[in-house]
Amino acid sequence: MSVNLEVVQExxxxxxxxxxxxxxxxxxxxxxxxxxxxxxxxxxxxxxEEITAGKLVETLGIDGGYLSRMLKAFEGxxxxxxxxxTADGRTWFLQLTAKGKKLLExxxxxxxxxxxxLLSPLADDQQKGLAAxxxxxxxxxxxxxxxxxxxxxxxxxxxxxxxxYLIYLxxxxxxxxxxxxxxxxxxxxxxxxxFLETYNASKDQVFLALHGTQIIGSIVVSAFSRxxxxxRWYLVHPDFRQMGLGKKLLNxxxxxCREKGFQKVYLMTTSKQEVATNLFKKTGFRKTGEKQLSMYxxxxxxxxxxxxx
Amino acid sequence: MSVNLEVVQExxxxxxxxxxxxxxxxxxxxxxxxxxxxxxxxxxxxxxEEITAGKLVETLGIDGGYLSRMLKAFEGxxxxxxxxxTADGRTWFLQLTAKGKKLLExxxxxxxxxxxxLLSPLADDQQKGLAAxxxxxxxxxxxxxxxxxxxxxxxxxxxxxxxxYLIYLxxxxxxxxxxxxxxxxxxxxxxxxxFLETYNASKDQVFLALHGTQIIGSIVVSAFSRxxxxxRWYLVHPDFRQMGLGKKLLNxxxxxCREKGFQKVYLMTTSKQEVATNLFKKTGFRKTGEKQLSMYxxxxxxxxxxxxx
DNA sequence: ATACATAGTTGCTTTTATCAAATGTATTTT
DNA sequence: AAAATACATTTGATAAAAGCAACTATGTAT
Numbered sequence: 187m188s189v190n191l192e193v194v195q196e197x198x199x200x201x202x203x204x205x206x207x208x209x210x211x212x213x214x215x216x217x218x219x220x221x222x223x224x225x226x227x228x229x230x231x232x233x234x235e236e237i238t239a240g241k242l243v244e245t246l247g248i249d250g251g252y253l254s255r256m257l258k259a260f261e262g263x264x265x266x267x268x269x270x271x272t273a274d275g276r277t278w279f280l281q282l283t284a285k286g287k288k289l290l291e292x293x294x295x296x297x298x299x300x301x302x303x304l305l306s307p308l309a310d311d312q313q314k315g316l317a318a319x320x321x322x323x324x325x326x327x328x329x330x331x332x333x334x335x336x337x338x339x340x341x342x343x344x345x346x347x348x349x350x351y352l353i354y355l356x357x358x359x360x361x362x363x364x365x366x367x368x369x370x371x372x373x374x375x376x377x378x379x380x381f382l383e384t385y386n387a388s389k390d391q392v393f394l395a396l397h398g399t400q401i402i403g404s405i406v407v408s409a410f411s412r413x414x415x416x417x418r419w420y421l422v423h424p425d426f427r428q429m430g431l432g433k434k435l436l437n438x439x440x441x442x443c444r445e446k447g448f449q450k451v452y453l454m455t456t457s458k459q460e461v462a463t464n465l466f467k468k469t470g471f472r473k474t475g476e477k478q479l480s481m482y483x484x485x486x487x488x489x490x491x492x493x494x495x
Numbered sequence: 496m497s498v499n500l501e502v503v504q505e506x507x508x509x510x511x512x513x514x515x516x517x518x519x520x521x522x523x524x525x526x527x528x529x530x531x532x533x534x535x536x537x538x539x540x541x542x543x544e545e546i547t548a549g550k551l552v553e554t555l556g557i558d559g560g561y562l563s564r565m566l567k568a569f570e571g572x573x574x575x576x577x578x579x580x581t582a583d584g585r586t587w588f589l590q591l592t593a594k595g596k597k598l599l600e601x602x603x604x605x606x607x608x609x610x611x612x613l614l615s616p617l618a619d620d621q622q623k624g625l626a627a628x629x630x631x632x633x634x635x636x637x638x639x640x641x642x643x644x645x646x647x648x649x650x651x652x653x654x655x656x657x658x659x660y661l662i663y664l665x666x667x668x669x670x671x672x673x674x675x676x677x678x679x680x681x682x683x684x685x686x687x688x689x690f691l692e693t694y695n696a697s698k699d700q701v702f703l704a705l706h707g708t709q710i711i712g713s714i715v716v717s718a719f720s721r722x723x724x725x726x727r728w729y730l731v732h733p734d735f736r737q738m739g740l741g742k743k744l745l746n747x748x749x750x751x752c753r754e755k756g757f758q759k760v761y762l763m764t765t766s767k768q769e770v771a772t773n774l775f776k777k778t779g780f781r782k783t784g785e786k787q788l789s790m791y792x793x794x795x796x797x798x799x800x801x802x803x804x
Numbered sequence: 805a806t807a808c809a810t811a812g813t814t815g816c817t818t819t820t821a822t823c824a825a826a827t828g829t830a831t832t833t834t
Numbered sequence: 835a836a837a838a839t840a841c842a843t844t845t846g847a848t849a850a851a852a853g854c855a856a857c858t859a860t861g862t863a864t
Contacts (some may be wrong), residue, residue, distance in 0.1 A: 189611045190619065193626040197610045198603065200629035202538065205517055207636070211510055213556065221820065229511070240842055247518075252821055254844055276829045276842045294507070301506045302498045308635065310499065312734065316635045317502040319628040320509035326617065326625045327516070346680050347667025350659055353684070358656025371655050372691040375662070379688050382681040425621065530851065549811055558853050563813055585811040585860045809862070820851070826844080833838070 211304070214296045220289075223248060224256055228290055231266060231280050238277045265289060318398035325397075325425075338402070338431070340438075341394045344385070348394065349378050351401050352419055359421065360482075364458040367483035377418070381408060389446075393438050395422070395431055402426045405435040407442055410452075415443050417453040420462060432462070436469060444495050451495055457487035466491050520613070523605045529598075532557060533565055537599055540575060540589050547586045574598060627707035634706075634734070647711070647740070649747075650703045653694070657703065658687050660710050661728055668730065669791075673767040676792035686727070690717060698755075702747050704731070704740055711735045714744040716751055719761075724752050726762040729771060741771070745778060753804050760804055766796035775800050 215225060226246055231237055239257060243250045257280065260266035265286035268278040282290070305313055321337060357371030381390070386409075395403030402423040410416045417439060422432045443451055453471070455463060467473075471491040479488050524534060535555055540546055548566060552559045566589070569575035574595035577587040591599070614622055630646060666680030690699070695718075704712030711732040719725045726748060731741045752760055762780070764772060776782075780800040788797050 188619070189614045190622050190626075193614060193622045194607050194610050196626040196629050197614065198607055200633060201517065201520055201606070201610070203633050203637075204513060205521075205535075208510065208514055208517060209556065212514070223820075238842080243842095247522075249822055250843070251823080251845075258844090274830070274842085278843085297510070298503050298507060301503050301510075304636070305498045305502060305506070310497070312635050313499050313502045315734070316632060317499075317505040319631040319635075320505050322628040323625060323632075324509060324512050326621050326628075327613070328512075344677065345667075346670030346675070346677055347663045349677075349680055349684060350661070350663030350666045352659070354656045354659030354663055357659045358654075361655030366655070368653065368655055368658075368691065368694070371658055372688060372694075375658060375684060375688040375691060379681060379684040382677065382684060385677070385681075425624070532851075547811080552811095559812070560814075560854075561852050567813090583811080583861070587812085805864100807862100807864080809860100811858105811860080813856105813858070815856080816854085818851100818853075820849100822849075823847090825846080827842100828844095829840100829842080831838100831840070834836085 211297060211300055214300060215293065218293060218296070220293070223252075224260075225293065227253065227256060228260075228265065228282065228286060232282050232287065232290060235281075236279045238271075238279060240277065242280075260286070314399060318400065321398055337397060338426070338429075339396045341396055342391060344387075344392045348392070348401065349382055352404055352421075353378055355401065355404070355421055355423065356419065359424070360458075363424075364456070364482075364486075365484055370482040373482075374419075381406070381418075391439070391442050393435050393442075395426070395435060397426065403431050403435055405439045407439050409448075413449040415448045415451050417451055420453070432465060436465065440469070440495070449495055450492065452490060452492045455489050455491065457489060458484070463489070463491070469493070520606060520609050523609060524602065527602060527605070529602070532561075533569075534602065536562065536565060537569075537574065537591065537595060541591050541596065541599060545588045547580075547588060549586065551589075569595070623708060627709065630707055646706060647735070647738075648705045650705055651700060653696075653701045657701070657710065658691055661713055661730075662687055664710065664713070664730055664732065665728065668733070672733075673765070673791075673795075674793055679791040682791075683728075690715070690727075700748070700751050702744050702751075704735070704744060706735065712740050712744055714748045716748050718757075722758040724757045724760050726760055729762070741774060745774065749778070749804070758804055759801065761799060761801045764798050764800065766798060767793070772798070772800070778802070 212222065215222060220228075223246075227242060227248070230242060230246060234241070239250070239253055242248065243253055257266060257268075261268065263285075264283050266280055267283050268280060271277045271279060305316075308316070325337070353371065353374050356374045357368075360366040360370055389409035391407045393405045393407075394401050403421060403426060405420045406418045408416045408418055417436075420432075420436070422435070440451065452474070453466070455466070457463075457476070463473075471493045473489055474492045475490040476487045479486060481488075521531060524531060529537075532555075536551060536557070539551060539555060543550070548559070548562055551557065552562055555562075566575060566577075570577065572594075573592050575589055576592050577589060580586045580588060614625075617625070634646070662680065662683050665683045666677075669675040669679055698718035700716045702714045702716075703710050712735065713728050713730050714726060715728045717725045717727055726745075729741075729745065731744070749760065761783070762775070764775070766772075766785070772782075780802045782798055783801040784799040785796045788795060790797075
């Protein structure tokens with residue numbers, strides 16, 4: 187994969203900037219008679235069950251001899267205790283003592299106090315923006331993008347800005363993934379306008395998946411008649427796919443439809459949306475119509491799917 | 496200002512995460528016979544003009560004696576040179592020699608190589624997302640938000656997603672700042688739909704201010720007739736205000752109108768937009784009408800401003 | 805002129821970290 | 835089963851990094 191030079195520059199700049207900040211945030215450590223390496227060891231020991239010295243050397247990239255002395259000191263201070271492995275007489279399992287845990291907690295409290303000081307001059311939404319940006323960085327860099335369910339929340343309410351953001355997502359994603367032009371965004375815009383004008387929270391229901399405060403997935407149930415509903419604006423942001431989010435949104439929407447006593451559900455899509463249509467078919471939808479069109483700058487089939495609830 | 500505990504948690508987590516990453520990115524330094532502190536000193540000396548040892552002690556939180564020895568070593572290696580202050584015989588101004596600059600550059604190159612390796616498994620838009628998030632963090636935390644012109648770019652083209660994002664910005668910002676309800680976003684949505692439907696790049700012109708790839712300011716010139724244009728969707732994101740961005744966008748738009756030979760320009764706004772209306776007046780607009788309305792969940796005056804070009 | 809403050813240096817010490825050899829425990833080979 | 839080898843950890847010796855306190859030299863205030 188090619189690397190964008192501007193990105194390298196930004197990462198480098200950020201690195202320089204944040205290194206200074208880390209220094210600031212970790213300064214309290216130097217005043218607490220514990221070295222940064224020692225702290226890393228303690229944190230790792232707390233984090234991992236049944237960790238051995240060798241494992242620490244491996245994961246923390248620390249010298250074995252140095253670690254051995256550190257651990258001896260920790261034992262002397264009753265911060266860490268050792269338990270001999272029954273399977274292998276050479277190794278010892280390490281764990282924090284109550285005192286060790288308490289020490290870590292107090293250090294974290296100090297660190298948090300410093301963070302609070304750093305944050306205090308910031309307005310509330312700046313703080314949230316900061317947290318979201320940090321979450322994004324961790325998310326992108328943590329190889330497996332394994333934030334999964336824990337960092338994703340759901341919302342069933344339509345708040346100001348949501349409609350626009352959904353139009354934005356549709357416009358930009360479909361342009362990128364299906365090659366649709368501005369005409370597509372125009373039609374989404376029109377449809378949203380009409381939806382909003384007659385929006386009725388008791389009949390129409392949105393289901394939004396959020397990462398922080400940002401929408402990353404959506405599905406909307408919109409009443410067509412007393413017994414028929416349409417499913418619209420079904421979408422998951424590419425960074426958050428393959429996590430079962432799409433299936434979850436779809437199921438929630440269908441559950442809602444059943445709950446409300448609707449009997450038929452349909453949706454419109456295009457032949458370009460293969461992944462979605464496969465999921466529709468698997469869920470019980472059947473293709474009930476298609477029409478070849480030249481629109482959105484593409485040759486495509488507009489398809490209709492129906493299902494009895 | 497109150498501090499959100501979730502934000503503190505995220506900053507703390509991020510800090511822990513990034514400390515590990517910094518470790519990784521700076522590992523090459525340990526192989527280059529220069530300590531991290533030494534590197535920080537060199538970077539600071541390059542960054543600052545006329546820096547003194549005392550200043551370094553203060554800003555880097557480093558011990559004076561240690562620094563003194565380091566500087567002596569740097570002088571011995573011809574990486575840094577001293578120049579006696581004429582005003583104060585006790586102090587010396589430090590600067591990098593050509594050799595010092597070269598060393599830093601080569602270290603940065605190594606660091607960049609490591610960054611490239613880190614980035615290489617990421618898809619292009621993930622890389623961009625990463626850079627944007629980092630930029631955001633620096634922007635929020637750098638007290639003066641002094642990125643100003645350097646990190647903000649402009650675009651005059653309307654790309655897919657832009658319309659939706661502008662609707663989103665209008666919907667969310669006006670809800671927050673003026674208390675407008677969903678009806679406002681609905682009307683923006685309608686207006687955008689109509690605009691897009693008849694969009695003609697030779698008559699209608701958008702001016703977008705961007706931070707990374709994200710829109711942070713906008714103004715749109717939309718032809719009303721052969722001689723009359725309307726200015727619409729004028730907005731600057733709160734994080735980027737007070738930087739002259741609004742004035743710049745407005746002036747660019749008006750210049751464009753004059754260039755294209757339009758003779759009259761008007762715009763609609765509400766009594767809630769005080770900052771904007773003040774700027775309009777200062778630019779030469781005159782209020783030509785107002786109407787008290789109950790809309791968007793508010794009691795407000797809809798105002799019209801006109802100007803001859 | 806004297807006392808005090810400031811900028812930077814030097815001597816001494818502690819802390820942090822590394823390398824290599826040693827110890828004791830498993831595992832494999834013969 | 836004994837010897838050889840591998841592995842997990844410890845110990846000894848040493849070096850580099852960092853800190854403290856006393857000191858020199860220059861500047862400022864009374």
